[in-house]
Amino acid sequence: MPDVVVVGAGMVGAACAEALAAAGVDVLVIDRGSPAAGTTAAGEGNVLVSDKEPGPELDLAIASRSEWPVVLDRLPANVADVEWEAKGGLVVATTDPEPLGKFAAAQREAGVDAQPITPADAFELEPLLTRRVTTGAYYPEDAQLQPVLATTALLAAVRSRGGEVRAGVTALSVRRSAGGRVIGLETDAGQIPCGAVLNACGPWAGSFGAAAGGPIEVLPRRGMILVTAPLPECVRHKVYDADYVGAVGSGDADLQTSTVVESTRGGTVLIGSSRERIGFDDTIRVRVLRELARKAAGLFPFLADVPVMRAYGGFRPYAPDHLPVIGPDPRVPGLWHATGHEGAGIGLAASTGRLITELFVGLEPHVAPEPFRVDRPAVISTVVAS
DSSP states (O other): OOSEEEEOOSHHHHHHHHHHHHTTOOEEEEESSOTTOSGGGGOOOEEOSTTOOTTHHHHHHHHHHHHHHHHHHHSOTTSOOOOOBOOOEEEEESSOSHHHHHHHHHHHHTTOOOEEEOHHHHHHHOTTSOTTOOEEEEETTOEEOOHHHHHHHHHHHHHHTTOEEEESOOEEEEEEOTTSOEEEEEETTEEEEOSEEEEOOGGGHHHHHHHTTOOOOOEEEEEEEEEEOOOSSOOOSEEEETHHHHHHHOOOOSOEEEEEEEEOTTSOEEEEEEEBOBTBOOOOOHHHHHHHHHHHHHHSGGGGGSOEEEEEEEEEEEOTTSOOEEEEOTTSTTEEEEEOOGGGHHHHHHHHHHHHHHHHHTOOOSSOOGGGOTTOHHHHHHHHHO
């Protein structure tokens, strides 16, 4: 009987399972589809400290950036290369330089290496940038990995430590003892006895939480990405316009777009990003793609003549206060949650897995867990009232 069944084989679920297994916990991971086929497959692979305001999420991001190399060092030697690149990030403003300067200064006070740079410095880092740049900030700690490869590698590590991964199994609810504690997971393939269940269902975590007796306010927020044809080296860092930070922190349901451009190891250029709360509507909206392309060409003019090979989108788990939900559910002993990371799940996964493990086995948490607790008002007040 597994100690923990992790429901969801995306990046966050895989990172939690790997960390638990590394600590000697017997883990089973299930997913209704294939591993890494949901939100994770629609991600860019960002491991960022540059896009978060000072506060709990930035603290988690700083810790996770340090944790990722530790996690990667634990992976079996025979797993695929996850394409880890500590390429650094470049944030530029093309209008008023003051807001970016203040933002970077606040991050420096919070412990981020946010280096103010001039337009000339920016052009040296990225020669093909628009000459409309007024100021910039360089973040050497920003990194990138390939999310599907990384998730697959984490799950391989779970298997290597005696854990199990089952695809095509849908979690329905939890089985509870007479005292209310979780003693099993109900699935469409039968019942799985276990000591605990971890809800790592991403944007579907709200519905599974409700079915398990621990409803949480986690909603889908759609994002779209364009992928160019392969190119010679042209974008050296992760580059985005200063308005990206505002879009990340916004709670507006309407469409928001901000410019994010980066190259992959395969030579393609990824162009984002959009945010839109439209439920689970997966319709491709041409106006969104046009807006992404227009803004990207404004930041890197050469992109106006580059063919787009494809576009893809995904649903990101959005919590109303923009903080992940990490920890035990006090309403259902034995039910745990790790979700609500929205577009930052790849970067925050390493520390999320570590924090879940520390709380589960009783170790001192490496970051303060209170801001991410399940029973905070922003996460449960709405669902309780309804």
